[in-house]
Amino acid sequence: MDISTRLSDGGFPAWPLPLDATCAEFARSIARALCREFRLPRDVTCDVTLIASELATNALLHAYRTTPSGGGRPEMWAYLRRHAGPEIVFKVFDPVVWKGPPRRPPQSPPTDSTGGRGLHLVDALTAEHGGRWGVHPTRGRLGASPALGKAVFFTVPLPVPLAAPVPERAPRLPPVRPRPWSRRRSAERIQALLAARGLRAHLSCDGSLRQERGAWQVWVREEWISYRLLDGEGVRLPASDVIEVVERIVRHTEERATVCSL
Known part of the structure; x- marks a missing residue:
């Protein structure tokens, strides 16, 4: 493995x-x-x-x-x-x-x-x-x-609080505040991860992503990422939670598809 x-x-x-x-x-x-x-x-x-x-x-x-x-x-x-x-x-x-x-x-x-x-x-x-x-x-x-x-x-x-000191050899968690240049990179990563799951998104110059059919939109900022679904539900997460944002979008897409098929 x-x-x-x-x-x-x-x-x-x-x-x-x-x-x-x-x-x-x-x-x-x-x-x-x-x-x-x-x-x-x-x-x-x-x-x-x-x-x-x-x-x-x-x-x-x-x-x-x-x-x-x-x-x-x-x-x-x-x-x-x-x-x-x-x-x-x-x-x-x-x-x-x-x-x-x-x-x-x-x-x-x-x-x-x-x-x-x-x-x-x-x-x-x-x-x-x-x-x-x-x-x-x-x-x-x-x-x-x-x-x-x-x-x-x-x-x-995880038992170690983010603010607590950790031993020198212990693994360190990703920083809460990403580097300034990571905003565009985070948006591009979200776009790539969604595309790998068959969900296409348009990436705007302001760092926002929008599904081609308009079911959801994502905004990437230096300290947070937020997304809003077509039905109005909005969520704001730390900027480090790129993967969680992707997982929620995929899940909500399939939940909506299930409801529409009933």
Whole structure:
């Protein structure tokens, strides 16, 4: 497994999950490596690897193997998010389109069942460490064209406050205030990440982006990024949350498409 870009440097890696019995261990190895990057405690690392394993197994057994061929394959993504406090966001994508609410509480399996408790475990462990989990529609990131499907995500809060000093050898989180020249670069990165998911956007000279059909607009400034949907919902995030902005736009695009198809 190769992690070519550190999350602390703004990376947004994506890995195709193996389609065999090594799927769970591969997901665990990704989770362990990312926990090492931020020097998370051993107990947190153990629980994060267990959650990643459960979600990867579910994506393979209950999503990929039940869909027609050619609908995409399971993927695992990760990135760093800041707006609600620094945290790692893990996402496991599968090619089953999600048409339910953003999160559905797991149903209890029968008392004599030998399985079906994976999401209960995910729910308990994320809550224990102050994180969250959920499900939302999205598009894949790997392959010749982005497959439609859903992402099951969970978050892992980072224990070191942004304002606190860190040891010299410890990884440093991206600065809250990006360099002045990063405004245009951030807008171009948003445009490129959206294009990779099949969403075209027009980039204006003032650093704003607009979907070609006008469903949303994004404004990039030195200290913040904001976007507004066609229905009027607006969100402002720190300038470092480029990836979160992209993920929200993709999610909202698919949510709107689902509503229109009903």
